[in-house]
Amino acid sequence: MIMIDHEKCIRCVGCSSVCPKNAIEYVGERMVVYPDRCIDCGLCVKVCPANAIELFPKTRDISQLPPEARNRYNV
């Protein structure tokens, strides 16, 4: 799955425009990720002009994130 740093994110929706699985949507005032749809392709990381996306391969939900990342994302 991916994590989006909402401080860095500029809400340009570039990530959703290249996501082949509709796993990222602009909801309300920010981008929302649907981890169950994510296929770890990393296209969103490549395209993001703000470097706001991180990929955590083979991670299906927040509880599986490394502790360091959970700290950093405050989840």
Add this chain to the structure above:
Amino acid sequence: MEKNDYDVVIVGAGPAGSTLARVCAQGGLDVAVFDKRKSIGNPVRCGEGLGSREVIEQGLEVPKWAISTDVKGAKVVAPDGKEIIWESGETSGWVLERKLFDSWLAQLAVLKGAEVHVNNRVVDVMLDNGRIRGVKVKNGADSEISDVTARMVISAEGMESFTARRMGFPTVHRLYDVDTCYQYEMQPYSHQNLIELYFGNKVAPRGYVWIFPKGDKRANVGIGIGAHLETRVKNSNIKGADPKPYLDEFIRNNRELKDASTLMDFGGVISVCEPIGKFTMDNAMVIGTAAKQVDPIHGGGIALAMESGALAGDAILKAREKNDFSEGFLFNAYEKPWRETAGNKMAKRLLLRKVIERLDDDDLNYIFGNMAQEDLAEIVGKNRFAEVAARMVAGRPQLLKVLGALMGK
């Protein structure tokens, strides 16, 4: 929301959606536009440049308050620093205050009788035996979701194209199809009302740096580079395209900009590819950037969006007259004429973009070194690339290989 049935529901109140709403409402249709943003045109994610021709063709006059500055020509700079300046002698376009421009277009639609609802997000499409019959709308102020039915649902949502995807239109981009961009609004920058474009594979690989002049010595200084390029190791050790370091380097090397202030800082992604393969289905259409109707060379989408909005509006009025909202009718009334006119132009410009992206800096320096002001006038003013390209190739046979390789593919 009290009313829940319309002739036409439009998703997105940008230039495409508002133009479509205006045309439909003027023709007597009951129109609602839903936009998920809290205010129209905000956030601005745009270089804000617009040629004047399309607006004039629609019989519109952009109010002074929506224009930041008049554009009176262009300056193009080669990798080796050679400049070519073309001055039109009159206003050939504008750099807009995009937020105000979008708001103005929405107001025109409202004045013709359309309803515009901001802070209303379309969360799903409603189907009836496979046919689109409306949308589900969530008002930002509460959690309630309302069903809104319509004869026609149009996606005019720009890059994200959420509703279009839900309806089954093929709107996903490949990386090669987009440029990833970064832009600052900067001040002060003493410009001469010229659009400035800087080329070079070190300046902006498969793209360019632009300086669009704005009022009060401001300027939009931006860059777009091919998103498929791997210019830097990004997060998670993934190599990808990163436009910002190129833009920062450009600014450090610019005598005036290196000391200027940054008033706005943002990025974005734009289509520079062919339009999507299908714009119409029963009771539904896609218009503007959502349909990838974006100039593949400069990434501008406003003019194409307005053109498409107007054409789609006429198509819906015709459909109403015949009471036929089928894919076949909409295809003939909107998609087919679009592809024969704007689409044709876009295809030529896409080919040109593919030629340009195969040029190395030596080729570019040669072209610019041999290009006279009149050539630039022919390209920018009259949109005649082929003639100029032919003269260039005549002097540098290596360029022919580039063309040949393309045609062979």
